[in-house]
Amino acid sequence: MSYDPTETKPEFTEPVVDPVARARDHARADLPKRFYREVSVGPAEGGAWRVLLDGRPVRTPARRHLEVPRRDLAEAMAAEWAAQETIIDPRAMPHTRLANAVIDGVAVQPAAVAADALKYAGSDLLCYRATDTARLVDRQTRLWDPVLDWIEETYGARFLVAEGIVHVAQDPEAIAAVGRALEPLDPWRLAGLHSLTTLTGSLFIALALAGGRLDDDAAWAAATVDEAWNLELWGEDEEAVARLVARRREFDVASAFLREAPAGQP
Template identity: 30%
Template sequence: MANSLIRNSIKAFKIPNFLTALSGSAYPVRHFSSVATAEQSQSDAPSSSSLSFTFSSDGRDEKNDDSICIKSPNPNRRRDASSVTMPMSFMTGSIVGKRFYKQVTTREADDRNGWTVMLDYRTLKTPSKRPLKLPSIALAKAIAAEWEYQQVDGIRPFTMPLMKLACTALERVPLTRPKIIENLMKKFNQDLVFCRTPDDNDLTSNVHDRQVEKIDPLLQWVQSEFGFKPVVYSSFFGGKQEDGLVNTIENLLKKSDDCELATIDAIAATAHSLVIAIGIVRGKLQIEEAIELIRLEEDLQVDRWGLVEGGHDVDIADLRVQVSSAAVFLGLSRAK
């Protein structure tokens, strides 16, 4: 069942041709929900931790509003009989409320500083009830394509990774930037690329040799780029990098823009490596190169013992979605 769901989400992600071309070739599970034009009993009320696509107003009556907002539902708020919020897990493959719009378009923001997405005559909004103002027309069209792809029978949030990343960059990053950087730096000394398997026995020597072959060039790039030689270690609990390197990486994160930090955070979470995430953002690593480094040890195990269907293949598919969508998001945000 899980294998089928991941395959479906991969297939959906690849449908827009421009995304396939850009990706060249998934942040932990999140909870999203949508709105349908239907009635629902109070027993189906969403939890306070879910997000929803719902109509919203800026100080006006919701029934007369002409915009669409993504926000956390208030469980104490009286429901409007014309809409219903249905919570769902981001990776369940569930279909939520019926598609409530016919046409998806993009237009320049009212202040001519960015681009917005229109669902019929309604402007797509962020959780804080502001228009989803995107930095480039390319990213706006990509997110519009995600909404256009949604089927008549329901909206599938798991097929909209760019929409998720855009909301993260526009809403979460500006509000929690210090905390995001703090969490990334907490794990820096245990970064995947700093760890080496022992080379003194037959079980691990081939892994060590492959790490030297594939990862050492990345570490050499880190030394050349930032002026400090990374320390490698074989302890499961990691080691301690030089303070100069730690401070340099932290300053890099502080100077990154919101889209860059959202991309770094998303890739680092799935790659268990801040260095790999920075390598992608700064153009050192391509998507396939990054995936090869992330899966280096496990791929060697698969070569030796075989691939487990419903396990390894699902992990690979999920990893491709997560890394590719983040890299494509950053590339589109930078497009002129």
């Protein structure tokens, strides 16, 4: 059966374990054909916004209403739906995928999603430094130490730094302190933070972005120190560059979900 996102009949009823990954799994081979002419956005109950296909509201794979808390997110999703030509390809619709994940997964089990993100605090990217290249170590130090300093100042959580890849045990109290920072996040910001954490390998970078310590470009630079170094050292590789471009696209979408609406804007 093809997926019509405006139908109300239940189709996907399995429990969601990793909401973000599960949303990506729905990018199936039997992609449905585009069936609509007009795409628009409109208000929903409670100040939310929704995408309309020929005036009909879109539904998630679990048949819930696809509604987002900000108009800019709805407009980004609408642009994705409008860009589908002959088929509907979820892989080309990152805002819609992440919104589906929030509604069908994160909002249903926020504690599990927060706990999954918190796992990274025990082995965060920023805590493991290169050992054989002084210039790379200097770059890691310059970009990563200020984030760790901010984590300590903001949450009272000090994390140990190690050389190489041998695991270093972190203080459970420090991990718990960072975990408490996740509790106030609504499902939309939590989904953005979780996605950024898995994309970068660093909960600390995601928290620094959420807290305004880093902007998008600074967070991306911190997250891709090693990749940038390898490209400089060995020259550009077409596949590696393509992977980075795809990751940056997902990164920007997650960051958009993590941001709060500016004052006075819906």
